Amino acid sequence: xxxxxxxxRPTQVDIARRAGxxxxxxxxxxxxxxxxxxxxxxxxxxxxxxxxxxxYAANVAARSLKGGRNxxxxxxxxxxxxxxxxRDFYYPFLLGVEEETAAQGYDLLLFSSVTSSPDRSIYxxxxxxxxxxDGCVLLGRxxxxxxxxxxxHEDFPFVFIGRREVDEGEISYVGADYVAATxxxxxxxxxxxxxxxxxxxxxxxxxxTRDREQGYREGLAAAGLEVDERLIQGLAxxxxxxxxxxxxxxxxxxxxxxxxxxxxDNRLVDALTAMTDGERVRFPEDCSIxxxxxxxxxxxxxxxxxxxxxxxxxxxxxxxxxxxxxxGDAQSTSRQVSIPCTFVPGDSIGPAPRTGxxxx
Amino acid sequence: xxxxxxxxRPTQVDIARRAGxxxxxxxxxxxxxxxxxxxxxxxxxxxxxxxxxxxYAANVAARSLKGGRNxxxxxxxxxxxxxxxxRDFYYPFLLGVEEETAAQGYDLLLFSSVTSSPDRSIYxxxxxxxxxxDGCVLLGRxxxxxxxxxxxHEDFPFVFIGRREVDEGEISYVGADYVAATxxxxxxxxxxxxxxxxxxxxxxxxxxTRDREQGYREGLAAAGLEVDERLIQGLAxxxxxxxxxxxxxxxxxxxxxxxxxxxxDNRLVDALTAMTDGERVRFPEDCSIxxxxxxxxxxxxxxxxxxxxxxxxxxxxxxxxxxxxxxGDAQSTSRQVSIPCTFVPGDSIGPAPRTGxxxx
DNA sequence: CACCGCATCTAATACGTATGAACGGAGAAA
DNA sequence: TTTCTCCGTTCATACGTATTAGATGCGGTG
Numbered sequence: 001x002x003x004x005x006x007x008x009r010p011t012q013v014d015i016a017r018r019a020g021x022x023x024x025x026x027x028x029x030x031x032x033x034x035x036x037x038x039x040x041x042x043x044x045x046x047x048x049x050x051x052x053x054x055x056y057a058a059n060v061a062a063r064s065l066k067g068g069r070n071x072x073x074x075x076x077x078x079x080x081x082x083x084x085x086x087r088d089f090y091y092p093f094l095l096g097v098e099e100e101t102a103a104q105g106y107d108l109l110l111f112s113s114v115t116s117s118p119d120r121s122i123y124x125x126x127x128x129x130x131x132x133x134d135g136c137v138l139l140g141r142x143x144x145x146x147x148x149x150x151x152x153h154e155d156f157p158f159v160f161i162g163r164r165e166v167d168e169g170e171i172s173y174v175g176a177d178y179v180a181a182t183x184x185x186x187x188x189x190x191x192x193x194x195x196x197x198x199x200x201x202x203x204x205x206x207x208x209t210r211d212r213e214q215g216y217r218e219g220l221a222a223a224g225l226e227v228d229e230r231l232i233q234g235l236a237x238x239x240x241x242x243x244x245x246x247x248x249x250x251x252x253x254x255x256x257x258x259x260x261x262x263x264x265d266n267r268l269v270d271a272l273t274a275m276t277d278g279e280r281v282r283f284p285e286d287c288s289i290x291x292x293x294x295x296x297x298x299x300x301x302x303x304x305x306x307x308x309x310x311x312x313x314x315x316x317x318x319x320x321x322x323x324x325x326x327x328g329d330a331q332s333t334s335r336q337v338s339i340p341c342t343f344v345p346g347d348s349i350g351p352a353p354r355t356g357x358x359x360x
Numbered sequence: 361x362x363x364x365x366x367x368x369r370p371t372q373v374d375i376a377r378r379a380g381x382x383x384x385x386x387x388x389x390x391x392x393x394x395x396x397x398x399x400x401x402x403x404x405x406x407x408x409x410x411x412x413x414x415x416y417a418a419n420v421a422a423r424s425l426k427g428g429r430n431x432x433x434x435x436x437x438x439x440x441x442x443x444x445x446x447r448d449f450y451y452p453f454l455l456g457v458e459e460e461t462a463a464q465g466y467d468l469l470l471f472s473s474v475t476s477s478p479d480r481s482i483y484x485x486x487x488x489x490x491x492x493x494d495g496c497v498l499l500g501r502x503x504x505x506x507x508x509x510x511x512x513h514e515d516f517p518f519v520f521i522g523r524r525e526v527d528e529g530e531i532s533y534v535g536a537d538y539v540a541a542t543x544x545x546x547x548x549x550x551x552x553x554x555x556x557x558x559x560x561x562x563x564x565x566x567x568x569t570r571d572r573e574q575g576y577r578e579g580l581a582a583a584g585l586e587v588d589e590r591l592i593q594g595l596a597x598x599x600x601x602x603x604x605x606x607x608x609x610x611x612x613x614x615x616x617x618x619x620x621x622x623x624x625d626n627r628l629v630d631a632l633t634a635m636t637d638g639e640r641v642r643f644p645e646d647c648s649i650x651x652x653x654x655x656x657x658x659x660x661x662x663x664x665x666x667x668x669x670x671x672x673x674x675x676x677x678x679x680x681x682x683x684x685x686x687x688g689d690a691q692s693t694s695r696q697v698s699i700p701c702t703f704v705p706g707d708s709i710g711p712a713p714r715t716g717x718x719x720x
Numbered sequence: 721c722a723c724c725g726c727a728t729c730t731a732a733t734a735c736g737t738a739t740g741a742a743c744g745g746a747g748a749a750a
Numbered sequence: 751t752t753t754c755t756c757c758g759t760t761c762a763t764a765c766g767t768a769t770t771a772g773a774t775g776c777g778g779t780g
Contacts, residue, residue: 009491011765011766011767012766012767013766021729021730022729022730022731023730023766023767024729024730024731024732024767024768024769025728025729025730026767027766027767027768027769028729028768028769030767031767031768038727038728038729039728039729040727040728040729043728043729055491055510055514055516057489057490057491057492058492058766058767059425059765059766059767060421060430060432060492061420061421061422061423061424061425061430061765061766061767062421062425062735062765062766062767062768063766063767063768064421064767065419065421065422065425065734065735065736065737065765065766065767066734066735066766066767066768066769067734067735067767067768070492072469072492091451098470098472099472101470101472102472106472107469107470107471107472107489107492108469108470108472109432109467109468109469109470110458110461110467110468110469110470111467112458112459112461112462112466112467112468129420129467131419131420131421132420132421132430132432132467150415154369371735371736371737372736372737373736381759381760382759382760382761383736383737383760384737384738384739384759384760384761384762385758385759385760386737387736387737387738387739388738388739388759390737391737391738398757398758398759399758399759400757400758400759403758403759418736418737419735419736419737421735421736421737422735422736422737422738422765423736423737423738424737424765425735425736425737425764425765425766425767426736426737426738426739426764426765427737427738427765
């Protein structure tokens with residue numbers, strides 16, 4: 001017992017003693033729910049008064065230990081969030097998540113401690129800290145599959161922002177419709193007369209990348225173009241993208257337009273800017289280029305690249321709505337939603353040059 | 361009870377059964393700490409093996425229930441945070457708070473539900489929800505004094521970002537040193553030859569405003585200038601600031617420089633931009649002007665106003681460090697820290713016009 | 721008068737972990 | 751042989767809450 005130390009937090013037992021009732025009664029009154037109307041109004045008032053006087057606040061740990069709910073939603077990011085460039089990318093998601101969390105009357109628990117641990121597993125401390133919350137929104141490109149599997153296995157309610165697949169069963173997610181957006185981008189380029197369209201994809205084989213590739217293939221098919229596998233190139237690091245590469249592709253393959261997949265940071269935009277600054281390649285005069293997504297919120301308008309943008313805040317809101325919905329559902333059947341992206345015209349694509357011939 | 365329901369998470373009891381020991385032994389092995397070397401090596405290995413096979417993960421709720429603490433820190437904002445302009449202002453604080461929270465091995469609880477409630481009292485729900493966390497960082501200009509008093513009264517550990525005073529006792533805070541920063545700004549203007557310096561202060565009488573005024577007075581005193589009370593004007597809404605006002609002050613009072621207190625949004629910058637866009641007043645040709653602080657992170661460089669900026673991320677970090685320190689201290693003596701601001705030279709002040717005479 | 725229904729409330733227990741006290745066995749000292 | 755010590759392990763309990771199965775009292779009914 002702390003002799004003169006910080007006062008112990010009041011518990012339901014304290015309230016019970018003060019109000020002259022039992023702890024069980026206090027619990028019934030406080031948690032409010034179904035059985036709460038079984039309580040006489042006078043008793044109820046007495047309990048509430050005592051609680052207010054003592055400044056009572058329920059103990060989250062105890063509540064969730066018991067299996068009850070504590071009106072907390074968690075947010076966990078698989079990426080380290082401290083690099084500021086990425087952070088700018090994730091901020092809109094956070095905004096949407098927090099806004100909808102508030103609207104639903106929940107509080108938001110940011111799992112920072114887990115995030116900062118050296119190995120980025122949810123189970124880092126030997127414990128699954130996520131379970132402090134009633135449910136959790138997950139985020140991030142580099143997912144630990146084994147963690148996802150474990151979560152599904154444990155039947156813990158969560159929603160992923162971004163489409164994700166998992167070996168054992170279906171998971172709930174709110175994804176961006178990269179397939180449709182990429183398909184539309186190909187269609188637009190085709191409308192402008194482009195026939196040789198290069199697709200620069202990320203080297204890792206994640207769902208977003210697969211979706212873009214599928215959209216690319218579908219777009220070509222819809223335009224009646226054959227897929228030239230040489231025009232699908234893996235790009236390990238966007239910073240590698242150079243004027244030499246572009247000139248090579250134009251010369252060797254007759255490429256007139258490029259679709260490139262951005263990373264969450266601004267390496268791609270930096271590389272593009274570097275190319276155009278020296279006038280070594282001009283977009284769209286030498287070659288059209290469009291971004292299959294939207295990188296980190298570039299600061300002072302480097303250039304209005306043609307791209308599509310995902311409604312990140314909206315996705316955050318939608319994910320929270322889905323999660324709350326999931327919490328209310330005893331069956332916990334998984335849900336999947338894809339949200340359309342917005343086409344941003346920009347100024348980096350233009351008509352295909354007349355001289356560019358059929359070079360298939 | 362789930363009849364065929366999903367597999368229950370393994371507990372220490374499960375491990376104990378499998379390894380043929382007691383739950384207590386498992387706990388001793390798992391938690392590892394001091395008493396762990398009391399265990400025979402063979403037993404230890406058996407337990408660890410069983411734990412690994414079952415995929416054990418400790419239950420955080422149970423663990424923190426036992427310990428009394430959650431390892432949760434709260435963050436509460438007195439302002440509604442949804443207007444995006446303000447949000448940009450508060451974001452750096454959040455960044456710092458979250459970073460240091462993570463570094464300290466805590467998780468961060470954003471009190472969104474309280475924030476969104478119509479009356480913005482901590483005690484909105486009848487109970488003090490802040491107590492979900494072990495301690496809390498508070499933020500925001502428009503504080504509810506009665507809430508602060510109650511918190512102090514309840515002996516709940518918290519740290520305010522920004523200097524705050526309270527009737528009953530001292531509270532802990534991490535503030536910006538507005539006094540010194542404003543004093544330095546006055547000194548700089550004096551060095552440039554200015555003698556008639558107007559101070560536009562917020563109309564509300566909050567600590568940050570009082571500190572700036574004190575710095576203004578101290579700065580004048582240090583420069584050997586008398587305080588002309590007419591040169592201290594209250595400004596209800598920064599949007600009210602107009603070219604007519606400025607011209608009037610120049611003409612009637614011989615003002616050559618203005619110090620103005622910004623709000624957390626961008627109304628002030630908008631008003632300034634509106635003035636200069638029409639060339640109705642030129643800064644610093646017609647009049648020097650400096651901002652006593654830094655408004656919302658203006659998007660695409662409207663102009664590099666002379667100002668000082670507060671290290672918001674650092675303040676956030678410092679607040680968390682202080683809070684954790686507070687948690688470890690049984691006495692819970694209050695702590696106060698003021699962090700110096702950074703002078704941003706900018707281009708909106710210049711030498712006082714020669715013609716400007718002593719007009720006191 | 722026994723019985724029932726009803727409205728309120730309480731006793732008891734479970735959740736999973738940590739930990740101080742207790743315990744049993746083996747050897748050593750008496 | 752008895753007593754003591756020490757080591758490795760277990761017992762028992764507490765943490766704060768939610769929940770279910772009763773307990774209690776009371777008015778009405780047959």
